[in-house]
Amino acid sequence: MSPTLAAHVAVWIIAGLATAGVIIxxxxxxxxxxxxxxxxxxxxxxxxxxxxxxxxxxKGLDVYLFLIGMxxxxxxxxxxxxxxxxxxxxxxxxxxxxxxxxxxxxxxxxVVTAFLSNDATAVxxxxxxxxxxxxxxxxxxxxxxxxxFIANAASFVLPISNPANLxxxxxxxxxxxxxxxxxxxxxxxxxxxxxxVLRWAQARRLAGDCxxxxxxxxxxxxxxxxxxxxxxxxxxxxxVSAAGVxxxxxxxxxxxxxxxxxxxxxxxxxxxxxxxxSWSVLPLVAGLFVLVEALGATGVxxxxxxxxxxxxxxxxxxxxxASGGLIATASNLINNLPAGLIASAALAQSHPPQKxxxxxxxxxxxxxxxxxxxxxxxxxxxxxxxxxxxSVGFWRFLRLGALVMPxxxxxxxxxxxxxxx
Numbered sequence: 001m002s003p004t005l006a007a008h009v010a011v012w013i014i015a016g017l018a019t020a021g022v023i024i025x026x027x028x029x030x031x032x033x034x035x036x037x038x039x040x041x042x043x044x045x046x047x048x049x050x051x052x053x054x055x056x057x058x059k060g061l062d063v064y065l066f067l068i069g070m071x072x073x074x075x076x077x078x079x080x081x082x083x084x085x086x087x088x089x090x091x092x093x094x095x096x097x098x099x100x101x102x103x104x105x106x107x108x109x110x111v112v113t114a115f116l117s118n119d120a121t122a123v124x125x126x127x128x129x130x131x132x133x134x135x136x137x138x139x140x141x142x143x144x145x146x147x148x149f150i151a152n153a154a155s156f157v158l159p160i161s162n163p164a165n166l167x168x169x170x171x172x173x174x175x176x177x178x179x180x181x182x183x184x185x186x187x188x189x190x191x192x193x194x195x196x197v198l199r200w201a202q203a204r205r206l207a208g209d210c211x212x213x214x215x216x217x218x219x220x221x222x223x224x225x226x227x228x229x230x231x232x233x234x235x236x237x238x239x240v241s242a243a244g245v246x247x248x249x250x251x252x253x254x255x256x257x258x259x260x261x262x263x264x265x266x267x268x269x270x271x272x273x274x275x276x277x278s279w280s281v282l283p284l285v286a287g288l289f290v291l292v293e294a295l296g297a298t299g300v301x302x303x304x305x306x307x308x309x310x311x312x313x314x315x316x317x318x319x320x321x322a323s324g325g326l327i328a329t330a331s332n333l334i335n336n337l338p339a340g341l342i343a344s345a346a347l348a349q350s351h352p353p354q355k356x357x358x359x360x361x362x363x364x365x366x367x368x369x370x371x372x373x374x375x376x377x378x379x380x381x382x383x384x385x386x387x388x389x390x391s392v393g394f395w396r397f398l399r400l401g402a403l404v405m406p407x408x409x410x411x412x413x414x415x416x417x418x419x420x421x
Contacts, residue, residue, distance in 0.1 A: 035287025056293035065248030069255030087132035109150035229258025305349035324359035328367025
């Protein structure tokens with residue numbers, strides 16, 4: 001074996017083991033430990049230079065800023081009691097029906113995902129849903145599952161609904177009008193199918209009645225400020241997305257500003273808020289970027305681009321179907337963020353038909369509903385529910401995901417690939 005081939009094999013092994021660690025979490029160590037460890041080993045062994053690793057980490061700057069802003073907004077809102085008040089209102093609107101509460105939470109999840117992103121659903125909505133289930137005296141998990149699945153099912157309603165959309169299309173994100181023409185119907189089918197299967201799968205746990213007419217405390221000034229910050233962030237994301245501006249900086253600025261305003265008003269120390277933020281997600285994302293950079297250096301992406309170009313030229317429709325399914329599966333093996341990065345690099349070299357690109361987008365967004373490590377949003381969701389004392393293992397989520405994801409993916413791909421345009 002030549003030294004070059006040996007180095008490539010070593011990279012593949014290290015990346016594979018790191019990815020397996022993220023998925024399986026040996027010793028129950030956080031996902032970030034395994035991703036970061038894989039990145040560090042690549043550098044220490046000389047398989048990736050320090051400058052290459054630094055450049056790879058820098059590619060994720062917009063994602064880091066976006067996550068920081070969202071996590072600060074969520075933690076500030078939680079500490080100000082906003083989620084408890086929203087939860088009480090939701091329970092009262094359900095009027096004693098767990099099934100009605102399920103539908104209400106799902107509808108709110110669609111709106112939050114579409115206009116704030118799937119990561120916001122995981123970070124911002126999940127604590128509110130947990131609080132609502134507790135106030136209604138219901139088992140929280142059926143409602144928490146909504147946050148995980150709708151975060152991916154509704155993540156291609158708009159370009160801003162998922163940072164992976166921006167990663168995949170890069171500088172060529174379609175304008176809002178063309179985007180809706182291509183993805184509105186597939187999104188509606190995805191949302192509807194996911195709701196139907198998830199509602200059916202959780203039917204036994206939604207039987208009976210729940211609490212009603214729970215007390216709703218008045219909103220404090222800090223809670224109003226947190227709510228205003230979330231609303232302004234949603235508006236800002238729509239504006240900057242339409243202008244083609246990266247989402248990270250404005251999201252981070254609004255998150256920091258909202259937190260600072262609340263802290264200054266309450267004359268409170270920032271440490272409580274900062275301690276509550278799940279900072280480990282940042283090294284997790286950075287580690288994934290480094291692993292993808294190392295894989296790219298082995299020539300794998302160039303080979304994928306060549307294979308994709310040849311297949312698309314021979315049979316474009318069949319290749320689009322196969323590519324959507326394959327990347328949906330791959331997103332659960334390596335996470336959809338690096339999968340999107342790899343796909344974006346391959347697309348830049350192969351220039352396939354537009355429908356094939358759109359099929360890859362649907363697979364990257366919707367495929368992660370199969371497993372708990374498929375998307376960053378689902379990992380954030382897992383972190384959020386662990387904080388509330390809940391836990392969902394890999395196999396438990398996989399059993400449910402195997403029911404929920406395939407029909408939604410098939411319908412969404414079919415709607416896009418069988419339509420004109």
